[in-house]
Amino acid sequence: MIPDSCLHIRGLSDDRIHSFLSLAASIKRDPQKYSQTLKGKTVLQFFVENSTRTRMSFEAATRKLGGTSVAFAAASSSLQKGESLLDTIQTLCQYGIDGIVMRHSSGGSPEFVSQAVSVPVINAGDGQHEHPTQALLDAFTLLEHWKVSDFRGKTIVIVGDILHSRVARSNIHLLARLGAKVILCAPQTLLPSDLSLFPAVEIEHRLDSVLGQVDAIMALRIQFERQDDSLIPSKREYRNFWGLTVERMAALKKDTVVLHPGPMNRGLEIDPEVADSARSLILKQVENGVWLRASVLAQLIGGVKP
Ligand code: NCD
Secondary structure, eight states, X not given: OXXXXXXXXXXXXXXXXXXXXXXXXXXXXXXXXXXXXXXXXXXXXXXXXXXXXXXXXXXXXXXXXTOEEEEEEGGXXXXXXXXXXXXXXXXXXTTTOSEEEEEESSTTHHHHHHTTOSSOEEEEEETTTBOHHHHHHHHHHHHHHHTOSSOTTOEEEEESOOTTOHHHHHHHHHHHHTTOEEEEEOOGGGSOSOOTTSOOOEEOSOGGGTGGGOSEEEEOOOOGGGSOGGGSSOHHHHHHHHOBOHHHHHTSOTTOEEEOOSOOOBTTTBOHHHHTSTTBOHHHHHHHHHHHHHHHHHHHXXXXXX
8 A cells, every 4th residue: 555645735635734734733732642653663854955944843843753763864875876766765764764754856756756665755845846844834823823724815925936936836735725815926037937737826026016915925035046147137126126125014914924934035035124023923934843744744654543
């Protein structure tokens, strides 16, 4: 039997999404109750791309559930000698692994690996494709903040480098599934050319046009490592048109909240005063990442039934 994995939001049923969100809330309320859920289980943290939050939160979540993490050091591994991804993974599986958390620069690689192994695979970000647990923790954070069970009646704008963002792709699917009206805001050069694979979203090139109508703003990092300079005219001009500046913060509705998956380019896509303001849920997102990821690990690897 193919084990249950978490590869992309599209592949998760509504029931599964709700059970990930509700178990995260239960674990957050009473972590002690779940402290032995992964006892005797080993989770391979297979990160072949840089990460701070995602990796640390998966490790922390594994520990909170009483499991053991083994971290794969990609830079000093035989991947550098040309060993294939599958040979590497299949080798590591011989050491007794109960699940794989995987980040890779190649879109689709967690799905590819999941077809070759007999343990659950959790996508921790694959290229420009998806980052399902980030979208789930963002949704968890907003639902908790608003004390609601879905996003009907809410408008959320995702602003910034949508073209390169797996966070945006997962969020577009998840926010729409939970009933939000989703607006994408970016210069044309930072939008995917084909949006037909996404659920209905509105496109707005001018951030100033939407500020007064949104309930949440999700700012994205400009991913310089995935592009050359030609996609934005200059950093200063980008900030002038699409930056979440102090002036723009003043134009938001009183209770509009601000999210950013991190890491941030402070002073470019978001001003420090905005990131550190009372509207900001950015550190809440980081904290909730542990509970949400614990929920995913508990269900897929610990066998906890929703
Ligand atoms: C994001 C990622 O790696 O996709 N960060 C994260 O996981 N918190 C976004 C980014 O790198 O900009």
